Amino acid sequence: MFCRGLLNFRSGSFGGWGMYLMIGFCLLMFLTLIFFAFKLIKAHSHSKSSESSDSALNILNERYARGEISDEEYTKRKIILSTKN
Template identity: 45%
Template sequence: MMGFGWFGWFGMIFMLIFWILIIVGIVWLVKWLLNPGAGGSKGSTSKERALEILDEAYARGEIDDEEYERRKRKLLEE
């Protein structure tokens, strides 16, 4: 034993929690800086993603012109 008693264990646990919180904070900050639009309005980003998926399906030939236009109008109405 190192001779610190109870405070030694408390200090080690506190320091471990402190560093974990610092690392989590840095990771969150980096993610936020790299993708600033993700936190704000989720409605517009999910709508944009849905339009991208629709465009990809149309480009692959999975849906025809009429289906593409119908789905696009439906997405833009919301």
């Protein structure tokens, strides 16, 4: 009975292919949601990492301005922080 309904292409909407089209559409929507979820997570993690490196650079600038570190140390650490971005 079940196979007979699948092989009868004249019944139902879309000539019997309605079930397959609906499964394909649902699968497409599911994959689209997963894609956008990953893009959102990636964008959120990237913004957090750039914020932390910016704050590290701000701390380095403040320490240099207060005279806590030398010119050589400031330059060396600034290069290190800029390469991590």
